[in-house]
Amino acid sequence: MADVVTxxxxxxxxxxxxxxxxxxxxxxxxxxxxxxHFRTAxxxxxxxxxxxxxxxxxxxxGADLKEFDTGVHPxxxxxxxxxxxxxxKPVIVGLHGTALGAGAEFALACHYxxxxxxxxxxxxELTLGIIPGAGGTQRLPRVIGARAALEFILNAAPVxxxxxxxxxxxxxxxxxxxxxxxxxxxxxxxxxxxxPRPTSKLSVDTSGFDEAxxxxxxxxxxxKMRGQRAPxxxxxxxxxxxxxxxxQGLDRETExxxxxxxxxxxxxxRHLFFAEREVAKIPGLxxxxxxxxxxxxxxxxxGTMGSGIxxxxxxxxxxxxxxxxxxxxxARGLSSIKKTYESSVARGRIxxxxxxxxxxxxxxxxxxxxxxxxxxxxxxVFEDMALKQDIFRTLGKVCRADAILASNTSTLDLDAIAxxxxxxxQVVGLHFFSPANIMRLLEIVRxxxxxxxxxxxxxxxxxxxxxxxxxxxxxxxxxxxRMMLDGYVREADQLLLEGATPEQVDRVIEDFGFAMGPFKMxxxxxxxxxxxxxxxxxxxxxxxxxxxxxxxxxxxxxxxxQKTGVGFYRYEKGDRTPLHDAETDSIIAKxxxxxxxxxxxxxxxxxxxxxxxxxxxxxxxxxxxEGIAYRSGDIDVIWTTGYGFPRFRGGPMFYADSxxxxxxxxEMKRLHALHGHYWEPAxxxxxxxxxxxxxxxxxxxxxx
Ligand code: COA
Numbered sequence: 001m002a003d004v005v006t007x008x009x010x011x012x013x014x015x016x017x018x019x020x021x022x023x024x025x026x027x028x029x030x031x032x033x034x035x036x037h038f039r040t041a042x043x044x045x046x047x048x049x050x051x052x053x054x055x056x057x058x059x060x061x062g063a064d065l066k067e068f069d070t071g072v073h074p075x076x077x078x079x080x081x082x083x084x085x086x087x088x089k090p091v092i093v094g095l096h097g098t099a100l101g102a103g104a105e106f107a108l109a110c111h112y113x114x115x116x117x118x119x120x121x122x123x124x125e126l127t128l129g130i131i132p133g134a135g136g137t138q139r140l141p142r143v144i145g146a147r148a149a150l151e152f153i154l155n156a157a158p159v160x161x162x163x164x165x166x167x168x169x170x171x172x173x174x175x176x177x178x179x180x181x182x183x184x185x186x187x188x189x190x191x192x193x194x195x196p197r198p199t200s201k202l203s204v205d206t207s208g209f210d211e212a213x214x215x216x217x218x219x220x221x222x223x224k225m226r227g228q229r230a231p232x233x234x235x236x237x238x239x240x241x242x243x244x245x246x247x248q249g250l251d252r253e254t255e256x257x258x259x260x261x262x263x264x265x266x267x268x269x270r271h272l273f274f275a276e277r278e279v280a281k282i283p284g285l286x287x288x289x290x291x292x293x294x295x296x297x298x299x300x301x302x303g304t305m306g307s308g309i310x311x312x313x314x315x316x317x318x319x320x321x322x323x324x325x326x327x328x329x330x331a332r333g334l335s336s337i338k339k340t341y342e343s344s345v346a347r348g349r350i351x352x353x354x355x356x357x358x359x360x361x362x363x364x365x366x367x368x369x370x371x372x373x374x375x376x377x378x379x380x381v382f383e384d385m386a387l388k389q390d391i392f393r394t395l396g397k398v399c400r401a402d403a404i405l406a407s408n409t410s411t412l413d414l415d416a417i418a419x420x421x422x423x424x425x426q427v428v429g430l431h432f433f434s435p436a437n438i439m440r441l442l443e444i445v446r447x448x449x450x451x452x453x454x455x456x457x458x459x460x461x462x463x464x465x466x467x468x469x470x471x472x473x474x475x476x477x478x479x480x481x482r483m484m485l486d487g488y489v490r491e492a493d494q495l496l497l498e499g500a501t502p503e504q505v506d507r508v509i510e511d512f513g514f515a516m517g518p519f520k521m522x523x524x525x526x527x528x529x530x531x532x533x534x535x536x537x538x539x540x541x542x543x544x545x546x547x548x549x550x551x552x553x554x555x556x557x558x559x560x561x562q563k564t565g566v567g568f569y570r571y572e573k574g575d576r577t578p579l580h581d582a583e584t585d586s587i588i589a590k591x592x593x594x595x596x597x598x599x600x601x602x603x604x605x606x607x608x609x610x611x612x613x614x615x616x617x618x619x620x621x622x623x624x625x626e627g628i629a630y631r632s633g634d635i636d637v638i639w640t641t642g643y644g645f646p647r648f649r650g651g652p653m654f655y656a657d658s659x660x661x662x663x664x665x666x667e668m669k670r671l672h673a674l675h676g677h678y679w680e681p682a683x684x685x686x687x688x689x690x691x692x693x694x695x696x697x698x699x700x701x702x703x704x
Contacts, residue, residue: 005033007040012048013186014041023061024054026102028073029376030064032411035075038083048190049090049181052110058097059119060106061469063134065270068261077102077134078250081109085198090189094182095119095170098158105132107138110195114172114185115161121169122158126221128273129266132255137237138200138249144168145205146238147213153234154221200246204342209242227513227648230260237601242659264658268650271696272640275651276632279470280459283630283703289452291460292404295319298371300391301381302333302364305408308436309378314358315437316464321371322364337362340437342386368394375400376461380408383533388412389420396422396494404454406430407445411477411485411533414447424449428458431478433642435514441642442467443478449476468641473628476539480622480638483652485530485548487615490678492518493548497592499600500608502568508608513646519568520578520614521644522551523561531555544677546595550588557587610667616645616652617664621682624695631703632657632695657694665689 004020016037020030034052054060056551063077084106085092093099093107095115104121107113115121123132123140131137132153141149144167152159152167164170174181214235221231233256233340240252260266297313299306302324310320310333322337324330341355350358368391371377378397379391388407395405404426405418418427429445442465443700444458455471462469472479477486492505506517516524531552534540535695540547554567561567562576568580592599620635629635636651649655656664665681672679 004029007037009047010051011187012046012185012190013183014044014047014050015183016050016052017055018039018052018060019055021056023058023098024056024103024108025062026060027064027067028079030060031075031077031080035080035083035629038087040653041700042087042089044312047089049092049186049194050084050087051092051094051186052106053094053179053182054096056097059093059095059099060103061098061179062101062103062124065128065287067611068270077105078254081106081135085111085200087111087196090186090194090196090216092182092186092189094174094178095121095161096178098122100124100158101132101136102134105134105136105139108143108169108199109135112172112185112189112194113170114174114182115164115170116174116181119161119164120158121161121164122156124156124158126153126156126225126228126234127269128261128297129228129230129269130260131230131237131253131257133235133253133261135250135253137234137253138241138246141204141238141241142199145207146209146242147205147207149241150217150235150238151207153238154217154231157160175666178422182640203291204242207354209238225648226515227646228265229263230265233260265648266652268648268654268658271633271650271654272636272647275631275637276468276579276641278631279468279637280463281470282455282459283565285452285455289456291457292375292402292453294375294404294457294461294464295562296321296374296376298323298374298377298399300368300371300377300379300395302330303380304336304381305432305434305436306380307333307336307340308434308438309380309432310337310362311358311409311437312432312465312467314361316466318361318464321374322362323366323368323576324364325366327366330366334362334364369398371395371403372398373400374403376457378406378408380432382611383409383411383529384536385412392427396420402426402459404428406458408432409445410481411537414445414474415449418447418449425451426454428454429474429478430458430461430608431480439642440466440468441480441638442469442471443480443638443642444471445474445478446471447474452614461631468637470634470638472634472638473626475623475626475628476537477533478630479623479635480642483616483619483635483639484643485533486543487619488612489518489522489530489551490548491611491615493550493674494546494597494678495603495608495611496550497546497595497599498603500603502582503580504603504605505608505612506578507610508605511605512613512696513611513649515644522554523567523569523571523578524576526560526563527551528555528560546591546597550591550594553587553591559584559587559678577610611671613652613655614664614667614671615657615678618668618679618685620656621652621685621688621695623648624698625682625684631699633699653695657696661685661689661694662692 010572041050044454062223091110092112093110096119099121125132161173238254240249296319299322311320313320344350345355414429418424428450431443433439433441442462502519509517559567570581623629635653639645640647640651668681
């Protein structure tokens with residue numbers, strides 16, 4: 001294997017170049033290479049300064065995450081960084097790409113930092129449930145001050161080179177090419193007689209780092225890192241940088257870092273990091289299969305979903321033709337697209353020039369014939385099989401023979417839609433989540449006849465739209481909605497019939513860490529949506545009663561939720577705050593009586609939590625066994641990116657693995673005895689529990 005670190009000379013400058021694709025993670029071999037060449041350069045009298053660069057697409061993008069599970073072998077980050085910091089010769093780093101985590105921490109241990117303009121520097125550790133543990137919490141406050149350091153670490157998002165220069169993190173933004181620019185900068189330092197500048201010797205500027213600032217910063221971050229402990233630990237580590245001498249501060253940082261590394265929160269978040277990348281690897285999809293080039297997209301249906309998809313496409317630079325047969329509906333859709341862009345400009349998210357560019361990419365038409373020349377059509381009309389089949393029949397005739405046809409169906413049989421198109425190999429499901437321009441998840445539904453090329457194109461489109469595309473098979477509701485409708489929400493509804501209130505269920509689920517409880521969610525999306533699917537698919541007849549009865553009763557009474565001002569909750573005009581509605585209680589009581597459900601005076605929060613979450617696990621197990629999802633991690637990605645399942649619990653399947661499948665099974669059996677049918681344990685759950693195995697192990701074994 002080629003050396004991952006090489007040493008070369010440019011006059012008096014020793015250049016250490018790291019080449020450890022894909023992202024130059026600071027693995028053991030990188031550390032060993034740096035250590036070895038640093039020693040050589042240090043002892044060479046002709047060398048006046050040492051420059052560290054990276055080959056490939058990025059500077060060191062972090063510690064090697066795989067080592068977190070296998071253990072870190074010497075040279076340790078701490079010792080290596082101390083050696084570079086203690087160098088008698090100035091050490092310079094030249095940054096490009098993304099200098100993240102241990103990469104940024106290494107840069108902080110070096111004496112001078114230069115960067116190309118599009119380089120980004122960041123400490124994303126909190127997104128993995130850990131704190132920067134390679135000196136970052138001790139060195140960063142010494143370089144940019146405690147207040148800015150806390151903001152930087154809590155923010156967890158990288159900053160661009162110019163901004164990094166403004167806050168004092170980078171000394172020089174280079175113009176032009178990295179290597180030449182960085183060498184010139186190093187030579188300039190040598191000729192100026194620049195001396196080593198060990199960060200550890202600096203004192204921490206504590207101005208503005210008071211309790212009020214800390215608390216308000218933590219309150220801000222809690223919204224996006226719900227339920228996570230790592231932000232509090234980061235504060236503790238920065239406080240140690242202020243209170244303790246450098247070496248003791250490092251000791252404290254190590255203690256805290258190890259604590260976070262061992263936490264379930266961190267294991268869950270690391271699992272999701274890898275799972276979100278693994279979803280793009282499709283078993284059996286040959287690497288030689290090339291995705292089609294997509295430039296022009298047609299969208300059928302100018303409702304909320306169609307308009308959101310149009311924005312997502314225009315944001316990615318695709319030309320969009322949006323179709324709606326109704327002139328008024330089309331005008332409404334186009335105007336909502338325009339308004340979304342106007343508000344993005346007002347909020348400073350995009351520039352006026354970007355707004356003009358993106359708006360110009362979208363045009364409207366009333367006839368499907370206007371899609372004769374597009375590369376891809378995404379149908380986004382409401383869930384009605386006859387309507388969708390009609391559209392696909394026409395699309396099959398009017399579109400170019402090589403165009404791909406996608407349906408945004410969320411529950412219907414994709415194969416039945418594909419069958420009428422005359423080109424089933426070019427049909428795929430692209431299930432977006434509302435608002436489609438914001439939500440990261442895209443379920444890619446692979447039909448019976450979907451070709452490899454179509455699938456590869458769908459995956460490429462997901463990437464282009466900056467979404468996480470997860471491939472799933474055909475069944476009612478696919479992965480996400482099936483688990484929701486047949487598991488989670490179905491049981492939440494059942495709990496209401498037995499005596500729980502929407503307020504209690506929502507509170508318990510939000511305390512568990514979900515972004516929003518199921519009844520607030522139903523009220524937001526509209527209580528009629530799922531009813532329509534249950535009616536058109538005839539699914540109700542196939543499920544034992546009662547099945548989502550209180551939700552459907554709400555829909556039948558036109559209590560659709562926010563859009564009608566009342567659903568499970570009541571809403572004041574122009575306000576989305578859910579308020580208690582006494583009529584909801586009596587409606588639920590009547591439904592319960594109609595189905596002969598015995599009501600209890602109270603149901604414990606613990607029972608509510610268990611009964612909402614465990615059906616997800618059970619349905620997930622069936623989905624895995626049926627091959628509807630490839631891996632348990634895929635299900636976890638779907639539920640954390642599309643349904644608000646708490647990331648710090650890693651998704652429903654990881655959560656089940658972490659509790660222990662034998663424990664899950666025991667509860668399932670108990671509930672089966674009490675509540676019957678829906679609680680029958682999935683065979684795969686029973687099998688893995690008996691073997692003391694996990695969904696993750698099972699998924700891995702099938703890959704091997
Ligand atoms: N350790 C080990 N592997 C890593 C890694 C790390 N720190 N960072 C990325 N990888 C791997 C990915 O798993 C992926 O592997 P795969 O191709 O087998 O799936 C590959 O590198 C490319 O990563 P990907 O995220 O797909 O590329 P990208 O260009 O979209 O993004 C980064 C690159 C660096 C921005 C992104 O990978 C990232 O954020 N990495 C993590 C950085 C981090 O959190 N560092 C702190 C750790 S202390």
